[in-house]
Amino acid sequence: MEWDDLRHFSAFVAAGSLSGAARTLGIEHATVARRIAALEARLKLRLIDRRGRRLVLTGEGEKVAALAARMAETMRAVERLADGARSDLAGEVTISAPPAYAAHVLAPRLVPLRARHPGLTLRLLGELHAASLDRREADIAVRLSRPEAGELTAARIGTIAFHLHAAPAYLAATPREEWTFIGSAGVMAGSAQQAGLAKFVDSHGSGESGFSLQSDSVDIQAALAAAGGGVAILPDFLTASRPDLVRVPDQGPPITREVWLAIHTDMKNAAPVRVVMEALRGV
Template sequence: MFDWDDLRHFAALAYEGSLSAAARRLRVEHATVSRRVAALEAAVGVKLVDRRSGRYVLTPDGNRVAEYARRIEAEAFAIERVALACKEDVAAEVSVSAPPVIATSLIGPRLQLLKESYPHLRLRLLGESRTVSLPRREADIALRLTRPDDMSLVMRKVGTITYGLYASSEYLASRREEDFEFIAFDESLDDVPQQVWLKKLAGERPIVFRTNDLAIQCTAAQAHVGIAALPGFVGCSYGLQRADLQKASISRDVWLTFHRDLRDNFAVASVAGFLADCLRPERTENQTAA
């Protein structure tokens, strides 16, 4: 009989497509995933993956086993959700995935209020830009900037983040509008709405600095490098000035979502209420005019 934990590691590899991605999802070393998959192969006596120049490719037998593994894993996650949903108090750990800017600027500063209200609750807050899988229990609750389309999820709009153009006051005072230069995300994020909007406003004017991190954009703007598209509450917190370029702004809705199996769980409901309060309009929209 094979080890169920070996099957879990193989399922992650099959789902993610690479050792490194599977290791990140399971929060283990990639060598652990490799060892577990090899142990599963030895136990079942079937070659599940071809190892080609550092890449792992599922064999036909591996693909068949992966289908069964996904079903077993889905049922295991369902059992975990049922177990969490049955808990009637807040003496539980609730994991939340949120975009880093929301986790850092809107949730983090208010964590003491959550602790005072629910001292026995344990919160795991993950600041990440990727879309986590709630059915796979990569988190219990997620805040997203796009509306989910998975009908197994409970979802509600809890706020709106308004982006404006921000730069240092020295930068704006020293340049004419036609001479503005811009700060943007790197090419991996070219399709996010605020990046598309920034590039449209920039037109032929140059993007002189790119990064994959919003905080680095802010420090670059502080250093007079150029103009960045930032949430209003972030621009204000870095002491930046709103660039009145065509009075431009763009808004993105924030959606709170969790699996419907957890809708009656008191701990999840308590954290969801706290998160909604963190996204109240006066904490986001109304600061963009600064």
């Protein structure tokens, strides 16, 4: 039995679909299906029930999945141990961060870092979900709250302030009682800044109807506001150099979010991770 076949099966179980496993592994979904079929042939067991529209594990598949998960975690621990002992400034370091923060704050800092250390390959992922450092989805995670779960080492590197913004022409032409608002959708709908905006909307008297436009992207919210779509709550790092957006007057104190860097504790001594962490601390 090949470990690679088991690894593909384990990725399928974790993702819940062939396409999800393919995205995790960076391959075609047909390759995942072929590897799982090869594993079934070697074990002489049917691990997945393919009769319905949705692929589900058989009883034997669930048992093998549990064993495969433990083996996968052991393999990741071995890889972390080896990578954590690296002293050379070479290899790949993956950073996961909220998309807008990754694009507007981190990306400009990583280019000169890469120039100083040409042996490094830096992967910057803009993600709304919290990447798993245990599963090596990222080496470094930037999060807007202190991570609590897992064997992680975390450091607070600053705060982000959010203010209400709109297009200057919109504020000039629209009476305050007629404002509409641009809200968050998807994962961001539960964010602290969205809660702050909802509180402002309630006090303003617009209610749910006040949210005329919604998006799960801060950049899209900013574009909607700049086009005259209404008032949005946006991070200062995004609006500081945009003359097409201005702060709404008399809005009260800003909403603030802490910014944290997190790594798996096994990786804290890895030279490539350390040098990237130090660069990001300077943000």
